[in-house]
Amino acid sequence: xxxxxxxxxxxxxxxxxxxxxxxxxxxxxxxxxxxxxxxxxxxxxxxxxxxxxxxxxxxxxxxxxxxxxxxxxxxxxxxxxxxxxxxxxxxxxxxxxxxxxxxxxxxxxxxxxxxxxxxxxxxxxxxxxxxxxxxxxxxxxxxxxxxxxxxxxxxxxxxxxxxxxxxxxxxxxxxxxxxxxxxxxxxxxxxxxxxxxxxxxxxxxxxxxxxxxxxxxxxxxxxxxxxxxxxxxxxxxxxxxxxxxxxxxxxxxxxxxxxxxxxxxxxxxxxxxxxxxxxxxxxxxxxxxxxxxxxxxxxxxxxxxxxxxxxxx
Amino acid sequence: xxxxxxxxxxxxxxxxxxxxxxxxxxxxxxxxxxxxxxxxxxxxxxxxxxxxxxxxxxxxxxxxxxxxxxxxxxxxxxxxxxxxxxxxxxxxxxxxxxxxxxxxxxxxxxxxxxxxxxxxxxxxxxxxxxxxxxxxxxxxxxxxxxxxxxxxxxxxxxxxxxxxxxxxxxxxxxxxxxxxxxxxxxxxxxxxxxxxxxxxxxxxxxxxxxxxxxxxxxxxxxxxxxxxxxxxxxxxxxxxxxxxxxxxxxxxxxxxxxxxxxxxxxxxxxxxxxxxxxxxxxxxxxxxxxxxxxxxxxxxxxxxxxxxxxxxx
Numbered sequence: 146x147x148x149x150x151x152x153x154x155x156x157x158x159x160x161x162x163x164x165x166x167x168x169x170x171x172x173x174x175x176x177x178x179x180x181x182x183x184x185x186x187x188x189x190x191x192x193x194x195x196x197x198x199x200x201x202x203x204x205x206x207x208x209x210x211x212x213x214x215x216x217x218x219x220x221x222x223x224x225x226x227x228x229x230x231x232x233x234x235x236x237x238x239x240x241x242x243x244x245x246x247x248x249x250x251x252x253x254x255x256x257x258x259x260x261x262x263x264x265x266x267x268x269x270x271x272x273x274x275x276x277x278x279x280x281x282x283x284x285x286x287x288x289x290x291x292x293x294x295x296x297x298x299x300x301x302x303x304x305x306x307x308x309x310x311x312x313x314x315x316x317x318x319x320x321x322x323x324x325x326x327x328x329x330x331x332x333x334x335x336x337x338x339x340x341x342x343x344x345x346x347x348x349x350x351x352x353x354x355x356x357x358x359x360x361x362x363x364x365x366x367x368x369x370x371x372x373x374x375x376x377x378x379x380x381x382x383x384x385x386x387x388x389x390x391x392x393x394x395x396x397x398x399x400x401x402x403x404x405x406x407x408x409x410x411x412x413x414x415x416x417x418x419x420x421x422x423x424x425x426x427x428x429x430x431x432x433x434x435x436x437x438x439x440x441x442x443x444x445x446x447x448x449x450x451x452x453x454x455x456x457x458x
Numbered sequence: 459x460x461x462x463x464x465x466x467x468x469x470x471x472x473x474x475x476x477x478x479x480x481x482x483x484x485x486x487x488x489x490x491x492x493x494x495x496x497x498x499x500x501x502x503x504x505x506x507x508x509x510x511x512x513x514x515x516x517x518x519x520x521x522x523x524x525x526x527x528x529x530x531x532x533x534x535x536x537x538x539x540x541x542x543x544x545x546x547x548x549x550x551x552x553x554x555x556x557x558x559x560x561x562x563x564x565x566x567x568x569x570x571x572x573x574x575x576x577x578x579x580x581x582x583x584x585x586x587x588x589x590x591x592x593x594x595x596x597x598x599x600x601x602x603x604x605x606x607x608x609x610x611x612x613x614x615x616x617x618x619x620x621x622x623x624x625x626x627x628x629x630x631x632x633x634x635x636x637x638x639x640x641x642x643x644x645x646x647x648x649x650x651x652x653x654x655x656x657x658x659x660x661x662x663x664x665x666x667x668x669x670x671x672x673x674x675x676x677x678x679x680x681x682x683x684x685x686x687x688x689x690x691x692x693x694x695x696x697x698x699x700x701x702x703x704x705x706x707x708x709x710x711x712x713x714x715x716x717x718x719x720x721x722x723x724x725x726x727x728x729x730x731x732x733x734x735x736x737x738x739x740x741x742x743x744x745x746x747x748x749x750x751x752x753x754x755x756x757x758x759x760x761x762x763x764x765x766x767x768x769x770x771x
Contacts, residue, residue, distance in 0.1 A: 237723060239691050243661070244580060263660045264687040267557060267580050270659035346583035347576045348556070348661065355668050355693025374577040378552050380668025380696035387700035410550060 212318025217338020371414010525631025530651020684727010
């Protein structure tokens with residue numbers, strides 16, 4: 146039996162100063178810790194890595210502080226479009242959905258695509274499939290918070306997406322998780338509301354396996370956050386895995402090299418990478434990345450600013 | 459000045475015997491040759507690799523024999539949904555659209571996304587953007603041929619996609635091109651109607667950069683065809699490029715290794731790969747792949763069955 150490990154991110158970006166200080170900071174820290182404990186309890190009960198990453202991501206989706214599920218940013222038409230993907234490092238199977246508007250937990254919707262002949266489904270048909278699978282559905286209003294409506298009111302009609310507004314709340318959203326279960330299986334999952342004021346129909350890196358999500362028991366598990374179009378343009382997550390597998394590069398060097406490519410194409414963000422031996426790295430080139438990890442029966446450890454490691458009792 | 463090279467594919471799959479013999483065979487051969495000449499004329503006039511691949515793919519889209527643009531397969535709801543992507547190997551820029559129903563040439567639509575902050579746009583917003591860009595729009599009926607309507611009538615309600623019917627016409631569709639222009643720049647483009655009887659909203663590998671399309675001046679240009687979900691699950695095109703770049707593997711070995719992975723996950727298909735030095739390979743593990751190439755001021759060379767090299771005067 147290997148030690149179980151779960152790591153998550155809750156978005157890389159630029160928080161307002163007020164949000165990295167009490168009392169808002171504590172809300173983020175608690176949200177991260179809740180997600181870590183949800184995944185831990187599954188791993189501890191003998192659950193698989195796929196179960197654990199989906200459970201952790203679903204908790205972040207339910208928490209309106211994070212840009213995924215409830216609390217997601219709004220598209221230019223004032224509506225939400227949610228995306229998620231999940232990958233099983235044991236057999237390479239994948240599931241992904243995009244353009245969701247009704248399924249409460251997009252990551253659980255994405256999971257229903259695992260084993261389906263289609264890997265990625267967009268829009269109304271995806272919601273309908275989730276509903277037929279018995280998942281909890283909601284009205285679109287469930288996802289939309291006052292904070293996001295206010296953000297959209299500022300952006301609407303400007304043609305700008307939130308990335309252009311580094312002076313305001315701008316966690317670039319996306320939540321994700323990577324895990325290793327007791328059998329040594331790896332998995333990764335990612336979920337997002339996209340970019341504030343994005344065009345409806347935008348497909349970023351999050352629902353694309355190889356871009357925002359990757360898992361291979363022999364190599365690593367990866368989940369990304371940031372300017373997703375840059376990560377997608379690079380097939381980022383596959384690149385990190387290939388650098389490790391094909392060159393023997395270590396995890397931090399591979400992640401750093403891939404993030405350098407993101408900067409080169411005008412992007413920014415971060416990722417979490419877990420190796421089969423349990424080595425974990427959570428690098429980012431934005432001022433903050435909401436993140437955390439938990440091992441075995443331990444306590445959650447979270448961070449927002451670079452270098453932070455805060456144990457949550 | 460380097461010799462210009464253009465290579466294309468028109469789908470890997472299982473043609474009915476009658477289609478690999480005269481007179482239908484000649485129609486396929488002529489269609490491939492027309493596309494090669496369209497790209498050649500652009501390269502010969504000093505045009506760029508991106509211009510050439512888009513021109514060649516657009517000719518295949520306009521030809522109803524191929525599963526892209528006019529003549530595309532129908533989704534389970536009896537409608538078409540078209541996808542395409544293009545990548546510039548010089549600067550790594552990308553453009554992609556999916557779920558298109560109105561723009562006559564999806565690859566030209568995809569190209570309008572190059573330089574946009576979004577890399578991939580799905581559905582009505584994508585068609586609207588193409589229309590605003592001044593592209594030629596059509597009614598959805600333009601795309602639907604009697605042959606595809608008949609195919610759909612056989613499949614509808616069965617839940618099967620055309621892949622399950624290897625005894626009937628089953629070119630797995632997708633068309634694509636790779637090119638090197640006189641400046642040595644590489645580019646790749648791919649376009650498809652997807653899988654016959656697929657669910658509306660399916661996003662396969664074709665509109666996903668790193669899966670169905672890749673271009674990097676220093677490494678290679680790649681376009682794929684086949685069971686797209688398998689190629690997407692593997693981030694196939696990025697994998698081919700990484701094998702070449704990171705291990706020094708030669709082009710045929712890299713393509714063969716990546717196609718072995720496709721088989722391992724239950725898929726089949728083929729790809730075209732062009733190296734910066736002009737080395738070209740067009741491997742496939744289906745009974746046929748429609749394909750061809752043209753160099754400099756030469757004549758088109760096309761093939762359908764393994765090993766065929768037919769010069770078209």
